[in-house]
Amino acid sequence: MLDRRSIAEDAGQARALPSASEVRAELDRLTASPEFNIPGRAKKFLRYIVEETLAGRAARIKAYTVGTEVFDRDSAFDAQNDPVVRIEAGRLRRALERYYLTAGSADSVTISIPKGGYVPLFELRAARQAAPLAPVSPAPDTASLPPPQRRIAWLGAGVVLSAILFIGIALLSGSRDGPKPTIEAPAVSTLAITPFVNLGDIPEAKIYAEGLTEEVMSQVARFKELLVLGRETSRNIPPGADAAQIYRTLGARYVLEGSVRAATSQLRVTGRLLDARTGAVLWSQSYDNDLRVRDLLTIQNDVAQKVATAIAQPYGIIFQADELRTGAKAPDNLEAYACSLRFYSYRTTLSAESHGAVRGCLEKAAAANPGYAIGWAMLSILYLDEDRFGFNPRPGSPAAIQRSTDAARRAIRLDPANVRALQALMMALFFTQQPAEALEIGERAVALNPNDTELLAELGTRMGQVGAWARGTALLEQALARNPAHSDYYHGVLAHHAYMQREYRRAEALIRQASLNKFPLYHFVAAIIYAQLDMKPQAAAAKGEFLRLLPKFFENWEHEVTKRNYRPEDAIHLAEGARKAGFPLPAKTAAETSFGGVPPQH
CATH class of the missing domain: 1.25.40.10 (Tetratricopeptide repeat domain)
Structure with missing residues (x-):
């Protein structure tokens, strides 16, 4: 059974462990929460490793035992060739991290799965938070701190944040004694999110400002190309801290700050992104909402998604x-x-x-x-x-x-x-x-x-090619609305979707908004749209440019259509437009042969 001994050291202090009953209560709370949204087999995985650890059998928790006892693999299971345990463990780690940043932020017990294994770690939150952070005031003596080591660009976020928590917070707290060493900025862009400031008159505004800070952090952290400083770091940044000071001490190239102003029925959230080295405002946006129409939590989630999508x-x-x-x-x-x-x-x-x-x-x-x-x-x-x-x-x-x-x-x-x-x-x-x-x-x-427009557009494109043109169009329009900076690509693919749904005038309007002159398939789509509208000069020009860029494309027409998973009726529709545009298609394509040149009816 789980005992009360110290099993790890944290900044020189022993960690107190929760009891087995406390851990089981937390497990029940966690798996019942709608915010802990993972598949049933991932919850089964979590319960298995928790119960095995509580029963004193942590040494048995290996990829093989998890694979055979949780995921029903047979005795020949090979974890090297079947990555199911690694994949589900990664999913579980991230789900736990998200939960404890949001819905579980006040839970007294936490469950985590350290990387490198599958044995869970149980902690009392009070003990976990107490050790490493110096209070914002009074300030510690920075002269006694060891000099920071040069940060290697590709260290994991945990190592980076450990250095930040040990050195950065003390510097931000306002110490004026001793030298103030700087932390060199990492190669990957780093973002510090300062606590949103409450400027409102209603009591709920303070809670909303705190919740919005947490939700924005959670949403932005989903973008793996960006390193977001942790919540403890964010909370310890003093109000009104200078962006340049944050850059010098925490190495954060960008700083997101915001405010919440709430009155009886109106709510305004303002956010702005700063380049911490120069102080330049890179982005600023206000979001106005009517509290009589939408509740605070709905607004919070919506605003957080918009902010995360815009900046990250x-x-x-x-x-x-x-x-x-x-x-x-x-x-x-x-x-x-x-x-x-x-x-x-x-x-x-x-x-x-x-x-x-x-x-x-x-x-x-x-x-x-x-x-x-x-x-x-x-x-x-x-x-x-x-x-x-x-x-x-x-x-x-x-x-x-x-x-x-x-x-x-x-x-x-x-x-x-x-x-x-x-x-x-x-x-x-x-x-x-x-x-x-x-x-x-x-x-x-x-x-x-769900904020990643690169992903939304790619999934929308593939949805269309298997015949779900309406769903694909909706995903692409969502990506375009969130990310107009990438509008050429989105308009080009949307034009193709409109063509496949026989909305030729809409397709023409969309293709004219795209400018992808170096991309061969852009010219093919333009040519078949213009051909269907009997716009012969435009179709001829697009056809000539496509054949210049890909002169042998039609020698492999069947392969090109097959590998993109077009339905036969859609392949026939493409061939129809290509012939009208004058492209050198076979006399009869495979799809036309199968259906006698007539698309199957649905």
Whole structure:
């Protein structure tokens, strides 16, 4: 049974452990909470490892025993080749982290699963919070602190935050004695979220301001390309702290601050993002709501999502600022994060030239940082673009599609809940004719981060290609509304969706809003839209540009249609437009042969 001995040291203090009954009560509370939204088998996994630990059998908790006793694998289960335990453990860790940042923020007992194993850790929250943090006032003597070590760019968030908690908070608390060492900014962009300030008149406003800070932090933290300082760090930043001081002491390049002003029926939330080095305001937005129409918690969630999407998403405010900051560097000198920024720039243009440069950059970054999950996910997408777009193909084995699949699976092994890795695996599976499995993974990724417009648009595109054009269009329109900076790509894909739904005038209006001149398929979509509207000069111009960029495309028409998982009736519709545009299609395509040239009726 669980005893009361100290099992770990925390800043020189013994951790007090909760009793077995307290742990079981917390487990029941946790699994019953609607905020702890995970599949039943993940809850079964959690209950199994908790009960085994409480029964004194923690040594038995290995991948093999979990696989056979929780996930019903047989005695031949091989954890190296079947990653189910690693994937579910990653999902469970992140779900626990989210729960204790939101609904479980006041729970007296916490359950966590440290990385490197599956044995859970039980803590009394009071004991866990008491040790490492110095109070904001009075200030500690910073002269007695050890000098900070240079931070390696790719250290995990836990190591970074440990350094911050030990050094940064003391510096921010206002000590004037002794030297004030600075913390060097990491390569990955770091964001500090200061507590939202209550400027309202109603009693609920203070609670709302605190809750909004927590919710924004939780939403922004879902974007893996960004390092968000932890809640303890955020809470200990003094009100009105200077952004430049936060940069010097915590290494946070960006600072998000906000205020809440509530009256009897009206609520205004204002947020702004600062470049901490220069003090420049990069973004500012106000959100007005009527408390007679919507409740505080609904408004809180909505505002938090809008703020997170605006500042943290791919192509968002921080991405654009980082792109300007790093874009002038030569490719050979870019580190892994800068390569990630170049990847998103490539995704806005989809040109063969930028594809080759970004692929080479990320391959060097992955070789130097083999544990960089996002880098492998991005490489997977770039390898896939060799196959589906014909960009910079490499001869020999393994083929581009195999390299894409391998890189995606490697990213998943490194970080099973990484949204970009899940997106890459979704795309690789889709283009290897496994659409059902691909879309299932895509839905799982969206559940992890519904704010990620890159992911929403990709899932919407694939939904359409399997015939769910209306659902795909809705996802793409959601991405466009949240992320107008990437509108060329969204308008181009939406034009294709409108064409497939025979909304040719709408398709024309959308394709005219896109400008993807270096992307071959953009010209194909434009040509078939114009052809259906009998706009012959425009169709001819688009046709000529497409054939210039991909002259051999129609030699492999059946393969191109098949690998994109089009339904026969949709393949016939594409062929119809292509013939009207004058493209060199076969006399009769496979889909037309199967259905006599007449699309099946539904």
